[in-house]
Amino acid sequence: MSFRTHTCGELRKTHTGDDVILSGWVHKRRDLGGLIFVDLRDRYGVTQVVFHPEQVVDFSIAESLKYEYIVTIGGTVVAREDKTVNTGLPTGEIEIQAQRVDILSTAKPMPFEIFETDKGEEDEDLRLKYRFLELRRERLKQNLIFRNRMEQYIHQYMQSRDFLHIATPILTVSSPEGARDFLVPSRIHPGKFYALPQAPQQYKQLLMVAGMDRYYQIAPCMRDEDPRADRSPGEFYQLDTEVSFMTRDEFFELMEPLFVGLTEQVARKKVQDKPFPRIPFKDAMEVYGGDRPDLRFDLPLIDVTAWGNASDFQVFANAPCVRALKVDDGHTWSRKQIEEECEDAAKRAHAKGLAWMKYVDGVFDGGITKFFNEKQLQQLQQLLHIEQNTVVFFVADE
Known part of the structure; x- marks a missing residue:
């Protein structure tokens, strides 16, 4: 006895009239007017099988089939009527008229629905316990x-x-x-x-x-x-x-x-830049803050050490390194939001602190603005090319 002549993703309309043998899992089962329809699944795809009471050697076996039973089915490939073609399947133009069916393995009720959802929404411990079932899902396959x-x-x-x-x-x-x-x-x-x-x-x-x-x-x-x-x-x-x-x-x-x-x-995706851009390590660390920069990142770090050292603001005046980060449309952030979210994030990243100021309607305001004179603020605006409604963050360190 042969277990299969074709896979469940292989048959097409050109195979019409061929006698075939398929093996796989019962993916779905439907009873319609005395006929039983089974979607048979293997690694390669899904094929619909039709059981007619007068054509199957033992129709009672077909009646006993349940979800995830493993079976071998022998039958003939027939073309579906136009109105029943399933365009969502590569095998959707044909079906198998079954003549025999053998159950290779039964299955207990599943601990979770394998194919109703493919998002892994069930409890992780449950999915890991039955990992062999989860691996049947299309996404993981x-x-x-x-x-x-x-x-x-x-x-x-x-x-x-x-x-x-x-x-x-x-x-x-x-x-x-x-x-x-x-x-x-x-x-x-x-x-x-x-x-x-x-x-x-x-x-x-x-x-x-x-x-x-x-x-x-x-x-x-x-x-x-x-x-x-x-x-x-x-x-x-x-x-x-x-x-x-x-x-x-x-x-x-x-x-x-x-x-x-x-x-x-x-992966069938497009590489935008060929050859790959090459960035010196020093530039990557100073501009992007890491040695594996995401070049889509539109918030580069800007060196304002010379500007800061020339000021009377002692934190900047004595700092070996001062970096700025400007965020367009950041003017809507309140002082509380900046302190609770941005400053906290900076400290978690081991920064000593996070200074800031806003630029709205042509005027700097808030944060450390009071420590700089008008000329110094104008120099900063030109240095960073600051536009309206922007918040600028600063970090000073070694």
């Missing part, structure tokens, strides 16, 4: 498929450029990294431990010394650290690579097409 496509593209790209894919050891010795190690006790050496790698740094350097020249892997990195917005706590994967006899700019030119391809060919 597509996430896994998308990751697979990304990894395939990376392998093809790197292999075509003479990189060697080398898997480095998982059980290793501890080395200085950015977080604490996960430790694994050794049975052979009682009282001693292996460390799970936070990154394959030492091994890839050994590979370069050994003459491997170009190495890469999609490496697991295990770090005992607090959760971060851009990666899972404890474990994440990264494209890890190392090369010999190559300058920084040559490496940029080698790797940039990979990220363009991943974005445009795999």
